[in-house]
Amino acid sequence: MQTTAPGLAFRLTLPDEWQGDFSIELAPGLELPPPGRPGKKIGETLLVETASGQHRLVISVGEAEKIDAEALRKAGGAAAKWLSSHAIASVGLEVGPQGKLSAAEALSAFVEGALLRSFSFDELKSGKREAGETTVYVLAAGETGELEAALQHSQSTAAGVNLARRISHRPPNLSNPVTLAETARELAQELGLKCTILDEKALAELGAGAILAVGQGSHTPSHLIVLEYAGADPQAQPVVVVGKAITFDTGGYSLKTRDGMLGMKFDKSGGADVLGVLQAVAALKLPARVVGIIAAAENMVSAAAYRPDDIITSLSGKTIEILSTDAEGRLVLADALTYAQQNYQPKVLLDLATLTGGVVTALGDVRAGLFCNNEALADALFASGERTGERLWRLPMDDEYAELIKGDDSDLRNSSKSRGAHPIQGAIFLKQFVADDVPWAHLDVAGVADTEQEKAYTGKGSTGFGIRLILDYLENR
Numbered sequence: 001m002q003t004t005a006p007g008l009a010f011r012l013t014l015p016d017e018w019q020g021d022f023s024i025e026l027a028p029g030l031e032l033p034p035p036g037r038p039g040k041k042i043g044e045t046l047l048v049e050t051a052s053g054q055h056r057l058v059i060s061v062g063e064a065e066k067i068d069a070e071a072l073r074k075a076g077g078a079a080a081k082w083l084s085s086h087a088i089a090s091v092g093l094e095v096g097p098q099g100k101l102s103a104a105e106a107l108s109a110f111v112e113g114a115l116l117r118s119f120s121f122d123e124l125k126s127g128k129r130e131a132g133e134t135t136v137y138v139l140a141a142g143e144t145g146e147l148e149a150a151l152q153h154s155q156s157t158a159a160g161v162n163l164a165r166r167i168s169h170r171p172p173n174l175s176n177p178v179t180l181a182e183t184a185r186e187l188a189q190e191l192g193l194k195c196t197i198l199d200e201k202a203l204a205e206l207g208a209g210a211i212l213a214v215g216q217g218s219h220t221p222s223h224l225i226v227l228e229y230a231g232a233d234p235q236a237q238p239v240v241v242v243g244k245a246i247t248f249d250t251g252g253y254s255l256k257t258r259d260g261m262l263g264m265k266f267d268k269s270g271g272a273d274v275l276g277v278l279q280a281v282a283a284l285k286l287p288a289r290v291v292g293i294i295a296a297a298e299n300m301v302s303a304a305a306y307r308p309d310d311i312i313t314s315l316s317g318k319t320i321e322i323l324s325t326d327a328e329g330r331l332v333l334a335d336a337l338t339y340a341q342q343n344y345q346p347k348v349l350l351d352l353a354t355l356t357g358g359v360v361t362a363l364g365d366v367r368a369g370l371f372c373n374n375e376a377l378a379d380a381l382f383a384s385g386e387r388t389g390e391r392l393w394r395l396p397m398d399d400e401y402a403e404l405i406k407g408d409d410s411d412l413r414n415s416s417k418s419r420g421a422h423p424i425q426g427a428i429f430l431k432q433f434v435a436d437d438v439p440w441a442h443l444d445v446a447g448v449a450d451t452e453q454e455k456a457y458t459g460k461g462s463t464g465f466g467i468r469l470i471l472d473y474l475e476n477r
């Protein structure tokens, strides 16, 4: 499963050993470019023929003073897009320091962008893309150790993200809680991770009534999937990453509209991201101990499905009245968050979820919603977001909002009748299941997990949003 995207292979090469006649140059863009120089828009490409008859693709990295990793990722995305539509077997990439970035940092960001851009979900296409592989010879003199490490880092990172994107794209007739558990088990075997899978029987024995309620209308049983990466110290308190994996969200009896249901296969993106994070931390051999928990269920309509007005008992013991069967993500997460605290003493607890349509209204597909009970953690995650381009915006969780989800005949309700503050209602509901002294952050990625709009280095469809952010957090905390 550990594959980089098909189509692009990077190889470090000494410049005088390389004999090709096609090269890529990264250049600051100019307001009014002379012939042979690109404009100032990042990712703008220009193909030029040199005096000696060789070809050179010049890619703009934007205004010289503003060059950063994001610009290099975008340039890498532009290169991958250009190469995918031109049959070129080999190309030399000239990399040196760019702006404030060292050559290794620039290479790392460029390769990351290129590998992310060359992702395509083609496992269900009969006429597979026959586009041949392009070998990119990274022409580098000097510090090859650093460049080699940078290359490895981006390849492992992109492989993790692209794995998650592939899983997210799988359609609901082929991907369900059972197949997700199988995929997780295979991945764990491959990477030497510990894997624990709780099926419905195990969940019932524990009393995980919230995740069970969500999945009870489906033919495919719910599963809680746990992967453990030991890191340098298997006794250390872990960072626990929980992901929502609703393999299809019809809304249940609080049925979604025809259009609202389209794309709800992506409601498993948070869970798929957890697999991506675990694959990458193992490949990168990060020292941190990391536990991933995937709450997998399918939200369907049937005679066995849960209803509005049902009152269920969660793993925590708290009872929840169902106001909307479409507010199912917070239910599966409630049990997963409880399970995490009962079994792993998290040093930090993170969750990733396509939780609310409201966060799409608020932040669109540019930033994800960040909710956090700890200032230092919020700051660290925000900073990781700015560095990785997976940007966050913090939203509040004042106590008053908790009034909205207090129950009448139960402890809590999973939604309110009020139209206001939906993303916050979701977050503050989750907060009821997290001990105050556990640093916890909830990322509502409903707007950013997949996009219809082509992005500079993720293209259309699943983005794997959150994986690079969490890796950056793990590496810099």
Ligand code: BES
Pocket: 249, 251, 267, 324, 326, 327, 328, 329, 354, 355, 356, 357, 358, 360, 415, 416, 422, 446, 447
């Ligand atoms: N999976 C949806 C959230 C969603 C909406 C993700 C649009 C991606 C795009 C979630 O389960 C949901 O339906 N949330 C409801 C909650 C409401 C009923 C309280 C919503 O946001 O409308």
Ligand code: ZN
Pocket: 249, 251, 325, 326, 327, 328, 329
């Ligand atoms: Zn829903």
Ligand code: ZN
Pocket: 246, 249, 267, 326, 328, 329, 354, 355
């Ligand atoms: Zn959902």
